[in-house]
Amino acid sequence: MKNTLAIDIGGTNFSIAVFEGTSLRGKLSHPTDRTAGPKGMLDRIEKMLKVQWRDTAIHGCGVGFGGPVDFAAQKVIASTHVDGWEGFDLAREVQERFGAPVVIDRDSMVGVLGEGYFGAGRGFRPLFYITLSTGIGGGLLTENGLYRGADSFACELGHHTIVPGGPACLCGSNGCLERMCSGLWLERDYGSPAQKLFKDPEFVSRYVIHLAQGIKSCLMFLNPARIIIGGGISQAGDLLFVPLREELARQMTSWWKANVAVVPAALTGESVLWGALALVAEHIYKQNPARLDRLNDAVVPPSLQA
Ligand SMILES: [Zn+2]
Numbered sequence: 339m340k341n342t343l344a345i346d347i348g349g350t351n352f353s354i355a356v357f358e359g360t361s362l363r364g365k366l367s368h369p370t371d372r373t374a375g376p377k378g379m380l381d382r383i384e385k386m387l388k389v390q391w392r393d394t395a396i397h398g399c400g401v402g403f404g405g406p407v408d409f410a411a412q413k414v415i416a417s418t419h420v421d422g423w424e425g426f427d428l429a430r431e432v433q434e435r436f437g438a439p440v441v442i443d444r445d446s447m448v449g450v451l452g453e454g455y456f457g458a459g460r461g462f463r464p465l466f467y468i469t470l471s472t473g474i475g476g477g478l479l480t481e482n483g484l485y486r487g488a489d490s491f492a493c494e495l496g497h498h499t500i501v502p503g504g505p506a507c508l509c510g511s512n513g514c515l516e517r518m519c520s521g522l523w524l525e526r527d528y529g530s531p532a533q534k535l536f537k538d539p540e541f542v543s544r545y546v547i548h549l550a551q552g553i554k555s556c557l558m559f560l561n562p563a564r565i566i567i568g569g570g571i572s573q574a575g576d577l578l579f580v581p582l583r584e585e586l587a588r589q590m591t592s593w594w595k596a597n598v599a600v601v602p603a604a605l606t607g608e609s610v611l612w613g614a615l616a617l618v619a620e621h622i623y624k625q626n627p628a629r630l631d632r633l634n635d636a637v638v639p640p641s642l643q644a
Pocket residue numbers: 496497498507508509510511512514516517
């Protein structure tokens with residue numbers, strides 16, 4: 339049985355998990371220190387591993403990073419949310435520290451793998467996954483695997499313009515979907531976290547207009563079988579999804595006869611960790627993640643079954 343270390347590096351929290359085969363043996367999450375840089379975070383992960391899984395040999399490690407990753411070069415390209423990661427050779431550093439082969443990808447790409455093979459996206463292809471969190475990102479899983487585009491930048495819907503000439507975004511542009519709808523900016527603009535803001539139905543009815551505009555573009559370009567929304571903000575549940583579906587139906591108009599299924603992630607807070615397992619299975623263990631899916635029917639808790 340292979341032991342896999344899964345790491346999810348986000349702008350607000352980071353999580354690590356150890357899988358034995360396809361069983362999740364344990365998970366730890368901590369707030370991200372945005373100024374500590376990669377070394378500070380890897381030091382903390384190393385300590386967490388030593389305390390929790392001292393005697394566990396790790397055979398493969400998968401990392402989902404909250405920013406653009408050059409998949410072919412296995413390097414972080416940049417991060418707008420955490421300092422000091424630009425051009426960082428994350429895969430090599432993790433491999434040297436933990437002594438196991440490593441594969442990294444952008445977190446939203448890893449998230450779609452998790453939901454696509456173990457969560458709410460099983461049997462749905464093409465599958466589009468949106469992470470609605472500190473930032474906003476997307477991932478596309480087709481019948482033939484992940485679609486990354488020519489330079490690993492595919493599905494970066496967070497920086498697609500929703501409000502031309504709108505407020506300045508961290509990417510240097512204006513009025514991006516991420517600028518209008520992400521957790522980081524909700525907190526900066528309104529002084530409250532999304533969970534609190536979403537208790538006001540009037541606020542949500544305004545919020546979903548911009549979010550639905552972003553999702554409409556995904557639907558029009560890709561006609562996915564299903565769109566899954568994960569990330570911290572998606573945990574608002576019906577407070578978000580009921581008005582979002584209404585607004586989306588309004589924007590799509592009756593001309594659109596295709597599918598508009600938008601559902602929350604099933605692997606709440608763990609989509610990227612499960613996806614890291616699928617990424618390692620494919621690229622390090624050379625196993626088809628679709629086979630892991632069938633194997634995993636026995637181990638996914640009933641509450642997570644789609
Ligand atoms: Zn932007």
